Amino acid sequence: xxxxxxxxxxxxxxxxxxxxxxxxxxxxxxxxxxxxxxxxxxxxxxxxxxxxxxxxxxxxxxxxxxxxxxxxxxxxxxxxxxxxxxxxxxxxxxxxxxxxxxxxxxxxxxxxxxxxxxxxxxxxxxxxxxxxxxxxxxxxxxxxxxxxxxxxxxxxxxxxxxxxxxxxxxxxxxxxxxxxxxxxxxxxxxxxxxxxxxxxxxxxxxxxxxxxxxxxxxxxxxxxxxxxxxxxxxxxxxxxxxxxxxxxxxxxxxxxxxxxxxxxxxxxxxxxxxxxxxxxxxxxxxxxxxxxxxxxxxxxxxxxxxxxxxxxxxxxxxxxxxxxxxxxxxxxxxxxxxxxxxxxxxxxxxxxxxxxxxxxxxxxxxxxxxxxxxxxxxxxxxxxxxxxxxxxxxxxxxxxxxxxx
Amino acid sequence: xxxxxxxxxxxxxxxxxxxxxxxxxxxxxxxxxxxxxxxxxxxxxxxxxxxxxxxxxxxxxxxxxxxxxxxxxxxxxxxxxxxxxxxxxxxxxxxxxxxxxxxxxxxxxxxxxxxxxxxxxxxxxxxxxxxxxxxxxxxxxxxxxxxxxxxxxxxxxxxxxxxxxxxxxxxxxxxxxxxxxxxxxxxxxxxxxxxxxxxxxxxxxxxxxxxxxxxxxxxxxxxxxxxxxxxxxxxxxxxxxxxxxxxxxxxxxxxxxxxxxxxxxxxxxxxxxxxxxxxxxxxxxxxxxxxxxxxxxxxxxxxxxxxxxxxxxxxxxxxxxxxxxxxxxxxxxxxxxxxxxxxxxxxxxxxxxxxxxxxxxxxxxxxxxxxxxxxxxxxxxxxxxxxxxxxxxxxxxxxxxxxxx
Numbered sequence: 091x092x093x094x095x096x097x098x099x100x101x102x103x104x105x106x107x108x109x110x111x112x113x114x115x116x117x118x119x120x121x122x123x124x125x126x127x128x129x130x131x132x133x134x135x136x137x138x139x140x141x142x143x144x145x146x147x148x149x150x151x152x153x154x155x156x157x158x159x160x161x162x163x164x165x166x167x168x169x170x171x172x173x174x175x176x177x178x179x180x181x182x183x184x185x186x187x188x189x190x191x192x193x194x195x196x197x198x199x200x201x202x203x204x205x206x207x208x209x210x211x212x213x214x215x216x217x218x219x220x221x222x223x224x225x226x227x228x229x230x231x232x233x234x235x236x237x238x239x240x241x242x243x244x245x246x247x248x249x250x251x252x253x254x255x256x257x258x259x260x261x262x263x264x265x266x267x268x269x270x271x272x273x274x275x276x277x278x279x280x281x282x283x284x285x286x287x288x289x290x291x292x293x294x295x296x297x298x299x300x301x302x303x304x305x306x307x308x309x310x311x312x313x314x315x316x317x318x319x320x321x322x323x324x325x326x327x328x329x330x331x332x333x334x335x336x337x338x339x340x341x342x343x344x345x346x347x348x349x350x351x352x353x354x355x356x357x358x359x360x361x362x363x364x365x366x367x368x369x370x371x372x373x374x375x376x377x378x379x380x381x382x383x384x385x386x387x388x389x390x391x392x393x394x395x396x397x398x399x400x401x402x403x404x405x406x407x408x409x410x411x412x413x414x415x416x417x418x419x420x421x422x423x424x425x426x427x428x429x430x431x432x433x434x435x436x437x438x439x440x441x442x443x444x445x446x447x448x449x450x451x452x453x454x455x456x457x458x459x460x461x462x463x464x465x466x467x468x469x470x471x472x473x474x475x476x477x478x479x480x481x482x483x484x485x486x487x488x489x490x491x492x493x494x495x
Numbered sequence: 496x497x498x499x500x501x502x503x504x505x506x507x508x509x510x511x512x513x514x515x516x517x518x519x520x521x522x523x524x525x526x527x528x529x530x531x532x533x534x535x536x537x538x539x540x541x542x543x544x545x546x547x548x549x550x551x552x553x554x555x556x557x558x559x560x561x562x563x564x565x566x567x568x569x570x571x572x573x574x575x576x577x578x579x580x581x582x583x584x585x586x587x588x589x590x591x592x593x594x595x596x597x598x599x600x601x602x603x604x605x606x607x608x609x610x611x612x613x614x615x616x617x618x619x620x621x622x623x624x625x626x627x628x629x630x631x632x633x634x635x636x637x638x639x640x641x642x643x644x645x646x647x648x649x650x651x652x653x654x655x656x657x658x659x660x661x662x663x664x665x666x667x668x669x670x671x672x673x674x675x676x677x678x679x680x681x682x683x684x685x686x687x688x689x690x691x692x693x694x695x696x697x698x699x700x701x702x703x704x705x706x707x708x709x710x711x712x713x714x715x716x717x718x719x720x721x722x723x724x725x726x727x728x729x730x731x732x733x734x735x736x737x738x739x740x741x742x743x744x745x746x747x748x749x750x751x752x753x754x755x756x757x758x759x760x761x762x763x764x765x766x767x768x769x770x771x772x773x774x775x776x777x778x779x780x781x782x783x784x785x786x787x788x789x790x791x792x793x794x795x796x797x798x799x800x801x802x803x804x805x806x807x808x809x810x811x812x813x814x815x816x817x818x819x820x821x822x823x824x825x826x827x828x829x830x831x832x833x834x835x836x837x838x839x840x841x842x843x844x845x846x847x848x849x850x851x852x853x854x855x856x857x858x859x860x861x862x863x864x865x866x867x868x869x870x871x872x873x874x875x876x877x878x879x880x881x882x883x884x885x886x887x888x889x890x891x892x893x894x895x896x897x898x899x900x
Contacts, residue, residue: 140774148720149542150523187592190741190743191768216744224741227742228633320769336595336626338622342625348854350617367772369545
């Protein structure tokens with residue numbers, strides 16, 4: 091039930107079983123952070139863990155920490171924690187490299203196994219398409235660019251691999267994984283799911299949906315830190331048939347044997363490549379611990395509730411949303427349209443409400459349920475309404491354009 | 496002059512202008528760390544920087560730190576600091592991904608520009624060969640495996656790209672970059688130099704030697720932290736002609752325009768790919784600051800002096816070295832042979848001397864001049880002599896085999 095007053099919002103917070111997790115974060119005083127979908131804030135335990143990784147492990151343990159502190163096992167350990175959130179088997183996920191690099195690995199491996207065209211939707215997050223352009227340029231595999239409204243029926247037998255987002259980075263529309271997989275299975279097409287905007291906020295069940303391949307990032311709803319390493323999911327039943335080209339030593343069956351020829355590790359581990367960045371990986375590992383005792387389904391329900399409240403208030407202000415309405419499934423963020431959205435987002439930041447802006451006119455806001463409540467959303471929309479009503483956004487200081495991430 | 500007594504070693508330390516840098520490190524009490532060639536220890540300033548990156552930047556600055564704290568500029572900033580150490584122009588180096596991934600990017604880009612065989616020496620660090628095997632498997636480019644003793648005359652016109660180490664990971668033999676480049680130029684072969692074991696300990700001048708392409712890692716003599724991001728060097732005069740296949744958004748000319756098609760950034764920046772791991776990158780950036788006011792030539796001289804002392808003492812004990820003798824140039828580490836080397840290395844560790852072991856019988860020791868002195872080397876070789884003389888290494892506790900990195 092969407093609250094219709096601040097009192098009702100507060101009442102929802104009071105009975106929210108996830109509210110207690112806010113204490114695990116240390117957000118700046120006076121800030122309502124609606125950008126956890128872009129960069130999650132650090133849980134306190136992560137800050138403590140980084141210190142111990144740097145001091146007890148790196149400084150005091152030195153090289154021995156690769157074994158003694160379990161650094162060498164972190165890619166698998168993190169993978170197992172992520173697997174639980176996306177409905178994969180614990181050892182079918184590892185953490186390695188970036189989303190971009192992992193898309194390359196998977197698309198290349200699948201395209202090697204079954205040559206054909208590589209397809210993607212041109213409206214999805216640009217790096218996915220860029221990477222496929224690079225792969226196509228290298229191997230001469232044909233590229234098929236799908237339009238935003240191309241649905242399952244765009245899947246044809248000349249496609250070898252389709253890379254597709256589970257949650258759209260602007261609209262937060264959610265793909266029906268099972269329906270796409272069904273259509274893909276009929277044409278023998280492999281789908282690589284980009285779970286970046288879904289993991290940690292949606293209740294995803296890859297196995298039940300028949301999805302065998304996925305990648306995703308660690309720094310959004312997982313709160314793993316800026317540029318946290320990414321993950322890669324490959325169902326074990328198909329991993330053995332896949333040869334990925336970024337065959338670095340960490341994906342070798344016996345990396346410390348220093349054998350002359352590459353021999354892939356079993357399962358998804360063959361998708362590891364070089365030596366992983368341990369400080370960033372250790373932060374991600376600690377951030378993932380927060381999810382251990384939380385039902386991901388409860389997170390999705392609350393994120394939806396917070397987003398629905400935001401949408402209801404935006405409708406009252408007269409802002410148009412491009413995101414799925416309350417009756418539909420939606421990711422943990424949403425976007426509303428306003429011609430001077432850049433300026434409004436800057437003004438909001440000046441008032442302690444942090445969201446982001448996406449070209450050409452989208453104000454994007456994320457609702458991480460672990461540190462946000464209904465009251466926060468209520469107050470944020472109040473500030474938004476004030477900025478629009480007073481036209482404060484017209485002040486020159488809000489219009490200086492800068493890079494946004 | 497190699498000291499012949501502990502007093503002489505101490506005297507050398509007393510007049511060593513680099514000795515003052517030891518105070519920038521915080522090594523464990525009683526430890527002589529001869530493995531900085533594998534994982535450099537943390538400078539104190541790095542530990543402070545990580546804390547500030549985590550707290551002032553990530554926790555307090557949140558998403559704004561991508562701009563306000565300069566996260567977005569770290570790959571170039573780190574690159575410029577590394578460029579100075581390898582004789583490259585400041586903006587011809589960036590930090591990104593791992594050595595393995597960077598080798599793939601460069602070898603693929605060069606092989607796309609001038610198709611032909613991809614060559615490497617089979618005795619060099621395995622991941623370099625593994626990656627080229629992966630690239631060859633993906634693109635069908637022929638692979639040429641050179642033997643350890645194949646010199647310049649092995650370069651032939653059917654080779655498109657040769658990947659070669661500047662410093663051999665076991666022996667620390669140093670390749671004559673200029674001589675190889677001269678032979679390569681005659682046959683139109685591009686050489687990708689793996690600078691991993693050279694950077695931060697050898698006085699390298701890539702431009703003067705005519706070397707246009709290189710990669711290297713940040714966690715050895717650069718002390719950038721476990722699995723620190725790697726670097727990539729491309730001379731600006733050839734970068735514009737190169738299309739690398741890992742064309743992620745960070746290598747785009749305008750990453751935040753979210754344009755549908757990939758358009759490479761100018762110069763080496765096109766070799767960036769996904770979102771970089773900021774915690775690890777920030778550590779590397781701070782670690783590189785140490786080198787700002789040090790002459791890299793002085794570092795090489797001292798590393799050589801420390802290694803020469805170690806070799807002289809090993810010769811006295813009767814240990815055979817596979818590394819270049821004192822009269823030759825050598826990297827910052829060296830290897831000596833002993834049938835039960837694994838056990839001896841474990842025994843040394845128990846006595847506070849940390850080195851590492853490489854199959855089948857090599858004890859490898861590194862001499863980072865910023866935190867080691869002649870006295871340390873003297874004392875370490877004394878312990879080594881004692882362990883061999885007493886045969887302490889035969890104790891069962893030293894023979895339990897474990898993964899080593």
